[in-house]
Amino acid sequence: MSHTDSLGNFRPKDAPEYEDVLQCMRCGFCLPTCPTYALTGRERSSPRGRVALARAVAEKKLEFTGAVKEEAFFCLDCRACTTACPSGVKAGEVMEVCRSQAHAFYPLGAMGKTFREFILQRMLVSPDLLEHSMLPTRLYQRLGLQWLVRHLGILKLGPDWMAKAEGMLPSLEKPLRPQLPEVVPAQGEKRGRVGFFLGCVMTLLYPQVSRQTVRVLSHQGYEVVTPKATKCCGAPHLSEGDRQTARELALFNLDLFLSQEVDWIVTDCAGCGAALKEYEEILAEDADHHRLALFRAKVRDISEFLAAEGLRTEGMKEVRRSVTYHEPCHLCHAQGISNQPRQLLKAIPGLELREMAESSWCCGSAATWGLKYSEESRQVLDRKLQNVTATKADILVTANPGCQLQLAWGVRQADMPQEVRHLMEILGEAIPD
Amino acid sequence: MISKTAIKHLKEKLGEKNVLHEKEDLLVLGYDSTPGVHHLPEVVVYPTSTEQVLAAMEIAAREGLPLVPRGSGTGLSGGSVPVRGGMVLTLTRMNRILEIDEENLTATMEPGVITLDLFNAVAAKGLFYPPDPGSQKISTIGGNVAENAGGLRGLKYGVTRDYVMGLKGILPDRSLITTGGKSVKDVAGYGFKDLLVGSEGTLGIITEVTVKLVPPPRDKRTFLAYFNDVRTAGEAVSRIIAARIIPSTMEIMDRVTINCVEDYVNIGLPRQMAALLLIEVDGHPAPVAEEAAEVRRVLEQVKAAEIHVAETAEQAASLAAARRTALSALARVSPTTLLEDATVPRSRLAETFGEIERLAAKFKLKVGTFGHAGDGNLHPTVLCDERNHDEMERAHAFYNELYEKVLDWGGTVSGEHGIGLAKKEYLARQIGAGGVKVMKRIKQSFDPEGILNPGKIFEDQDSGAEQHLEEGFRVSH
Numbered sequence A: 001m002s003h004t005d006s007l008g009n010f011r012p013k014d015a016p017e018y019e020d021v022l023q024c025m026r027c028g029f030c031l032p033t034c035p036t037y038a039l040t041g042r043e044r045s046s047p048r049g050r051v052a053l054a055r056a057v058a059e060k061k062l063e064f065t066g067a068v069k070e071e072a073f074f075c076l077d078c079r080a081c082t083t084a085c086p087s088g089v090k091a092g093e094v095m096e097v098c099r100s101q102a103h104a105f106y107p108l109g110a111m112g113k114t115f116r117e118f119i120l121q122r123m124l125v126s127p128d129l130l131e132h133s134m135l136p137t138r139l140y141q142r143l144g145l146q147w148l149v150r151h152l153g154i155l156k157l158g159p160d161w162m163a164k165a166e167g168m169l170p171s172l173e174k175p176l177r178p179q180l181p182e183v184v185p186a187q188g189e190k191r192g193r194v195g196f197f198l199g200c201v202m203t204l205l206y207p208q209v210s211r212q213t214v215r216v217l218s219h220q221g222y223e224v225v226t227p228k229a230t231k232c233c234g235a236p237h238l239s240e241g242d243r244q245t246a247r248e249l250a251l252f253n254l255d256l257f258l259s260q261e262v263d264w265i266v267t268d269c270a271g272c273g274a275a276l277k278e279y280e281e282i283l284a285e286d287a288d289h290h291r292l293a294l295f296r297a298k299v300r301d302i303s304e305f306l307a308a309e310g311l312r313t314e315g316m317k318e319v320r321r322s323v324t325y326h327e328p329c330h331l332c333h334a335q336g337i338s339n340q341p342r343q344l345l346k347a348i349p350g351l352e353l354r355e356m357a358e359s360s361w362c363c364g365s366a367a368t369w370g371l372k373y374s375e376e377s378r379q380v381l382d383r384k385l386q387n388v389t390a391t392k393a394d395i396l397v398t399a400n401p402g403c404q405l406q407l408a409w410g411v412r413q414a415d416m417p418q419e420v421r422h423l424m425e426i427l428g429e430a431i432p433d
Numbered sequence B: 001m002i003s004k005t006a007i008k009h010l011k012e013k014l015g016e017k018n019v020l021h022e023k024e025d026l027l028v029l030g031y032d033s034t035p036g037v038h039h040l041p042e043v044v045v046y047p048t049s050t051e052q053v054l055a056a057m058e059i060a061a062r063e064g065l066p067l068v069p070r071g072s073g074t075g076l077s078g079g080s081v082p083v084r085g086g087m088v089l090t091l092t093r094m095n096r097i098l099e100i101d102e103e104n105l106t107a108t109m110e111p112g113v114i115t116l117d118l119f120n121a122v123a124a125k126g127l128f129y130p131p132d133p134g135s136q137k138i139s140t141i142g143g144n145v146a147e148n149a150g151g152l153r154g155l156k157y158g159v160t161r162d163y164v165m166g167l168k169g170i171l172p173d174r175s176l177i178t179t180g181g182k183s184v185k186d187v188a189g190y191g192f193k194d195l196l197v198g199s200e201g202t203l204g205i206i207t208e209v210t211v212k213l214v215p216p217p218r219d220k221r222t223f224l225a226y227f228n229d230v231r232t233a234g235e236a237v238s239r240i241i242a243a244r245i246i247p248s249t250m251e252i253m254d255r256v257t258i259n260c261v262e263d264y265v266n267i268g269l270p271r272q273m274a275a276l277l278l279i280e281v282d283g284h285p286a287p288v289a290e291e292a293a294e295v296r297r298v299l300e301q302v303k304a305a306e307i308h309v310a311e312t313a314e315q316a317a318s319l320a321a322a323r324r325t326a327l328s329a330l331a332r333v334s335p336t337t338l339l340e341d342a343t344v345p346r347s348r349l350a351e352t353f354g355e356i357e358r359l360a361a362k363f364k365l366k367v368g369t370f371g372h373a374g375d376g377n378l379h380p381t382v383l384c385d386e387r388n389h390d391e392m393e394r395a396h397a398f399y400n401e402l403y404e405k406v407l408d409w410g411g412t413v414s415g416e417h418g419i420g421l422a423k424k425e426y427l428a429r430q431i432g433a434g435g436v437k438v439m440k441r442i443k444q445s446f447d448p449e450g451i452l453n454p455g456k457i458f459e460d461q462d463s464g465a466e467q468h469l470e471e472g473f474r475v476s477h
């Protein structure tokens, strides 16, 4: 059996697995689900094309060229292709791995390094620093983003990205983490002990959402432990191709949560949930398999958790509104959770769920993608907003802070009447005080 | 090598973003869904109008570049692979439905329209376009016409050819042609519309298609029957036909396929069963009820292990959707999936299954089989690893012997995927030297310079085009 060198032109560390790309039989089923293919109609910006590029690099038919790097970052990592692929190919994940390869082949310039060190490796790994930066002034200024924009050609952020970033920020409350008691007791008959994984964006930008999550969990009979030491899940680092820092964060959170003796680890951030569920893969070589499996078995998205455990509905208040539900990519595609949020919405008395077309089509936010490719992001978002408008629902519900930011911004820009809410805000409304 | 001026001219005529020539773009347009074939084109163009197709053709001819039409590249015989390099002309940006004519029951469109989009657009007007290849989510109408694609409803409703009423296109000598149209009857001159259907991109580039629409069936009943051995399933098919019933769908999957599909769709297909048949009868309510009763009777007679009836339209649709993923799902099992298109007279179906089992054992291969059982059109699929040359040799031998039998039984080497690159040698065996000669003469009269999709269907030594193989990619096939 003649083997092609499994790494080919990839750097040995953090390279895609050759078997993963060989699995693609080029049937094209993924093409109609890919937002970047819909934007460009260009084969190399499709999952099938991207896998073919990775395969060509692995087979030494292509160097890891600038175009490969471009595709790795142009991919939204929305994973719609993973859901669509009958052969089990994960083009989005292959591209995520390629992002760290890109850094090996195209080392960051001084400014890019500064960005990486400052934001990814300093701010995002330290909840204290992040929160303090929020207090005196707006997030983007204190994070040094303004400074970076002026100095940073290398990231090729879209021209109007700063205005957009500023426009996206909701009016800020105080971060939630310092306010939240480390242990909130269960109400009524106790059903278990839940470790709550509070995401960075949640505590900073949407404290009211996670406050509801904890309240709902407690109302439903769970003791809620929110470890103050929790660090960023690592998703932003994976997305920027900084797999090393992602691994360090993952190791830290793994130890922290396993030491809490909780029955489950629950989060209300789809992005965090997806990252936590992938610790098993990220840490495959860095942590004990048994502990990884134990951790993985406990992680649940809040909607997945409540739907499986069964919602206690007695005494729930009516919410007389109509809603439509946008599925976050990191919930439906990365975690395969699609029905559960709808189940919860349907359980709320008085609430009417109106399905939108293409509910699982990406909203165009995708971490910093929406800032880097602002024009393209706008087009992806417009398609979403049209589908929302057609439902004439009062409220647009989602379950991920990135989507919420992008959708709320879009709705404001387009002067649409919808409120944009997290699933847990709506559920919280129905839960009596 | 394509010249800089040619690229410049192409960009002038087609627009900057419709002409691609970076290595990365060429790499990803050198394949279709056929395993083991990959050849780089020199340039890729995406025309958006007939005029642009013509302009691209003129430039290709001037430069002496082979010209390869391409839809979505879901073909399974290598039809849109540029074996001699040259220009790949992708039609996916010509994707407008131009008209749905409710009085004449026709639809007219550009060739890049996705099959499922056409289906949905006409369904929204209460009409029905029956051809539905397994790849309908992404294959193009142009590709369907060029391959004369079949589908899951082929048994009762026929294949693409039965619905093509008119075509517009450009022949290799750059003449624009119109053949057929909206008239239901048309016997003016040679029927070369029918020659273009199934011509695999070797006779002309199709730029507009008019298809016939029909009223949708009023009612339907979907059965799922499981069997303890594959041959009994084959027998059930023969007996249903013998009972004078023509279901719209009669699809088969064997155990290997059932398991791969179930891994993907998770709808509770029983993994231990040897085979399943998906049977659908449709039409007016009264005959549907009668036919359904008859189908059930036959299934009971042959002792199907389990018989289920889909309870809702969604359930029926999800079963058909699951069947459509069969081939791609088989690709989970092994790095390479080599699929064939063996088609036999229906009465031979059970024997064909026996033969597939025997040969799989003889050559020690893992084979999954599924297909359009009602049409006698099976897709035995060898699950292998293209890095294992010995295994590839055995796969080749397996198909050789299988086709020997299929031809003995009066079958064909391709029910729907075409000859392309993959089955040139078998074609000669099926139709004989005389048949190949006539076909070559036809090709010659359409394409005297041999510029359109050279190297397909049969060897065309006289074309003079240079062999442009990318070493290392070809596997024995």
Ligand SMILES: Cc1cc2nc3c(=O)[nH]c(=O)nc-3n(C[C@H](O)[C@H](O)[C@H](O)COP(=O)(O)OP(=O)(O)OC[C@H]3O[C@@H](n4cnc5c(N)ncnc54)[C@H](O)[C@@H]3O)c2cc1C
Pocket: A026, A027, A028, B032, B033, B068, B069, B070, B071, B072, B073, B074, B075, B076, B078, B079, B080, B091, B111, B132, B133, B134, B135, B138, B139, B140, B141, B142, B143, B144, B145, B146, B147, B148, B149, B150, B151, B152, B200, B201, B202, B204, B205, B206, B207, B324, B327, B328, B416, B417, B453
């Ligand atoms: C999972 C899967 C399931 C499938 N199921 C079926 C099935 O059930 N039945 C079936 O018949 N096939 C099936 N196929 C095969 C394939 O989908 C069909 O052959 C389809 O018609 C090809 O369409 P395409 O747009 O992808 O064309 P391509 O693969 O791009 O091209 C096919 C051929 O058509 C030519 N061509 C394309 N467009 C034009 C044009 N406008 N003018 C002239 N020539 C043109 C090309 O040169 C090539 O020779 C399946 C394939 C896959 C991957």
Ligand code: SF4
Pocket: A023, A024, A025, A026, A027, A028, A029, A030, A031, A047, A048, A051, A081, A084, A085, A086, A087, A088, A089, A091, B328, B331
């Ligand atoms: S990634 Fe999956 S769906 Fe896409 S072409 Fe490959 S096998 Fe098909």
Ligand code: SF4
Pocket: A033, A034, A035, A036, A037, A046, A047, A050, A074, A075, A076, A077, A078, A079, A080, A081, A082, A091, A092, A093, A095
């Ligand atoms: S992850 Fe999303 S953007 Fe990336 S290839 Fe898959 S479908 Fe396309």
